[in-house]
Amino acid sequence: MTITLNSDYDVTLSTALLGYVGETNARPVSVEGLTVDGADRYVLTIDYGDGVQYEVDITGGQWTPTADILRSAQTVSCQICAKKLSGQEYILVKKSRIFRLRIGAAIGDNAIPLPSVAADALDRIDAIGRQAHADMQTAVTAAETATTAAENAKKSATAAGLSADTATQAAKRAETAQASAETSATQADTARQGAETARQQAVTAQNAAKISAAQASTAAQQTEADKTITAGYAKTAKTCADSTAADRQAVQDMATKVTADKATVADHAAKVAEDRTAAETAAQTAQAVADSLPDDYVTAVGKIAENTAEIANVKLTDKELQRRVNALYSIGQGITHQFETDTDTAYQKTVPTGAKLMSVKNIGGRSIVFNQIFQPRKEANNGATVTADSDGMITINGTTTASYINFRDVTPEQNKVGKYAFKLLILNNPDSISMKFSFLNRSQSTPAITSGSSAVIYNQTQSEISLGKATGISGFAVGTVFNDVKIKIQIFDLTTMFGAGNEPSTVEEFEKMFPADYYPYNAGEIISAGTEEIVEQGKNLFDIEKCVSLVPYYGFEIDTNKTLKIALKDKKTCPTGVSFGIVYIFHDNTMANWLITSKGVVGAITDSSTMVGATQVMVACYPGNKETMQSIADAFDIMLVDGIYKSDTMPAYAPFHRNEYPIPETIKALSGYGIEGNVTDYEAKTYTQNNTIDGTAIKALDTPIVTDISTLIPDDFLRNIEVEAGGSVIFKNSNDNYHIPVPSEEEYIVKLSEVGGTT
Known part of the structure; x- marks a missing residue:
């Protein structure tokens, strides 16, 4: 929040929200335009309307509300005052009009910080968990320092020989100190409350020090003695801080001592610090420690474990966690729904969490320049006979006399500076020969495979055109027998297709745009993607309408390039004589991984990314038809989802819709x-x-x-x-x-x- 004062001390607010109940150090308040000629202190008063009024020092132009200020959800009256020291007290120079700020109710059990400070707040919780014990010790020390300042004040006050009028004013302050001390004694059952008492006493000492700046020189004679006393108190505080219970007792003892000394404080008429700088430092230390302590130490430690998993993500780039923080903040402002836009360039977009209408x-x-620039040459080569048809199918027979087979020389359009995608598709390989597609005499190749497909993206930085450069297959031994092996090869000029700098960076990214196994030769033509229809589809991809007869099964094939899972209800069985599940069919016609039979659930989740070596993967029942599959789907809440990995949680079941x-x-x-x-x-x-x-x-x-x-x-x-x-x-x-x-x-x-x- 920013509070701006003009020359007439009129107030302008960037927001009327002071904070949420229970927040500590979450929302800094900046005050601009404070300066008034002659004034040397600026304060903000906060009035709750029930007789309770807080006064905070904003001389530095910055202040952060703490949990004691944000005590209840309501509207508070505020005013900014400029003051100057006159004699022994501060007098008013100028004040603003009264303005109102709002304290919002906490969301759930915890207030929600602004997104811009969420990461810092979580870091602070983590730090508290490790430093709370030390902080409590520091709080005791700070409180003792403040008490020492008060003791020294009594001595300094005697030396100063204050007037009767001053004594009267000091007596009033002493009564205030008495009330504060009595309150402290009641509340000293927790370390935080003891620290708060220390802070209040230190603030009182700070104000008294400013009033008595004129007498500071006299009090300075007590410096060495004060240091000795302070060291003694510090030693005592250290001993007390060995356990939480001891810390609390130390704070209780201090509160009792302050209560006992109130009569002496009244007799001496004022609380004057022996050293102004030391008193102010003690006050600031007590304030900082009190502000940093959690409402409850045990609660804070518990919250650390709860929040640790999210801290790093909030600080980094987790988009969904950032949306969550922003949403919680908006909820705190009374907002239940809002608009969100998606401007990404994509063929398919995921509907965001919480979305209801679009x-x-x-x-x-x-528009892209689509191309597939490979055409095979038809001739005998290195002992093998190669034929090719108009659909791009290459058939190889014979016994090799070398460890590679060339199909044709490299063409100029295949060999220039730019990024290329190469793909080998094996359609028939009865002897499981391992092979890879090689470019420019094997200087670059796809991964070796025996079935399926493999591809690679190659960034060619220098043209290598010369006679003899060729494309072909390699990776096998001399004397390998090819028996009616059938393959297809593709080369895509990605730079021509998308433009330099805009090419896909991975094979997966490219194949997501071009999912077909094979594209025929195309030297390069502009293809424009005019949208013909918008398809809205749920997360469940189990579409009964896609199921067909897969003799002897009934179901549909799964794309093994995706990661899919299937979730099933427990304690369900298939009809007698019917089995259902995910079926792997390998090249030797063997099967594996039935999920459900009439005897019950065999497995609840299957990840198709593990189906290495499978030539066909199906969601199927046996025997079956559309009606059987529908009845199974209804009984088991079948959930087929794209992009869900083993470590993820399956989303709640929803029926298929499109x-x-x-x-x-x-x-x-x-x-x-x-x-x-x-x-x-x-x-x-x-x-x-x-x-x-x-x-x-x-x-x-x-x-x-x-x-x-x-x-x-x-x-x-x-x-x-x-x-x-x-x-x-x-x-x-x-x-x-x-x-x-x-x-x-x-x-x-x-x-x-x-x-x-x-x-």
Whole structure:
């Protein structure tokens, strides 16, 4: 919070929120414009309206509320006063108008700090857990120092020979000290309360020291004696701090001593510090220690274990934890729902936690230069006979006379500076020959495999074109017999496709956009990803409609490039004679890992990322049909989820659902629809064409063309769509083999209690 004072001492607030009940050192208050000619002290008074009033020193322009100030949820009256020392007391120079600040109720059992200080607050809790014992010892020492200052004040007051009027004023302060001491005696059952008593006494001593600055020189003669006394008290405090119980007793003893000395303090008429700097330092130390102590030491230690797992993530980059902190703060302000936008460029987006409704604001076009630039050569090579058909299938037979087989010389478009993706797909390999695709005479190759596919992304920094450079396969011994081995090879020029600096960095990222096993030869053509429909789908991917006859089973195949789990109800069995589960089928036609039979659940969770060597993986029942599979799905709450790993918790069960929202033909027919840079705005109901395609290049229009589409779509088109948190939103184009990311912006209505984890 920032409090700003103008020249007339009128107050402007950046926010009316002082803090939440129970917070300590969480919300710094800055005060600007304090300076008044002649004033040397500035205070903020806080009035609760029940006779309780706090006065805090803000001379430095900074102050942080503590838990004792934030004692109850209510509105408090505040005023800023500028004062100066006149004789033996401070007098008012200028004061602001009275303004009101709000103290909010704590959320649950703990107040929630601002996101900007959340990490520091958690760090402070962690530090308290390790230093609390030392802090309590320091609190005792600080309290003793303050008591010493008071004792010295009695001596200094005698030497000063204060007037009767001064004595009267001091007597009043003594009565205040008496009340404070009596309160301290009652509350000294905890270390924090004892520290608070010490702080209050030290603040009183500090104010008295300022009033008696004129007598400080006389009191200075007591310095050496005071040091000796202080050392004695410090030694006593150290002994007492050996245990928590001893600490509490030491604080109780001090409170009792202060009570006993009140008569003497009154006789001497004032509390004057022997050394102003020492008294102020003691007060500041007591304040800092009291502020840093938790309300309850045991509670603080317990909170450390609870919060440790989150501290690092909050300080780093965990987006979801940051959303949670922000949500809790908003809940504290009385906000239950809010809008969130997603502007990422993607083919598929995950619906955020807490989302209930989604509106698509706009969708842009995306254009890439698609290419697959490998064509095999058809001839005998190193003892092997190689043939190729128009679909890119390469068939190899014969006994090799070398450890590699070349298919063709490297072409200029395959060998230039840039980033490339190479992929080997093995479709038939009865003798399990290990092989890898080699580029430029084996200077770069894919990982060796015997089945399935392997790929690599290669950043070629220097052109190596020369006669004899070739592409082929290697990784086997001389004399290897190829018996009708069938493979396909692909080379993608990623730099031409996406532009330098925008290429995918991993094979997984590339194959997520281009999921088909094989793409035919294409020298390079512009493909624009015009969105044909928006698909909203829940997190459960178990779609009965995709199940087909997989003789002798019934079900559907799992993409082994994904990580999937399946959760099942306990104590359930399949119908008699029916088995259900995830089936592995290997190259030798063996099977493994049934999950459920008529005898019960064999296993509850299976992770398909562990299916190494499996040529086919299915969710299936035997024997079965659509009706059987539906009955099994209903009985077991089958949950098939993408992206959930073994260490993660499965989300709560939700039935499969999928809703499709086709883009109207009138929108898709607009000139340049889907081209990079052209945008359909469903919120403003306009279509803006910035670019067109001229042959094989994108050309910018001299002047953008803006078209009103309000008559082409319903008023509620793509507005307030119900969504499921953890589900997905897909921007499909006309070709399912191209999952090309497109720019878009969506707005979600989010329930904050679900984001914050409070319900």
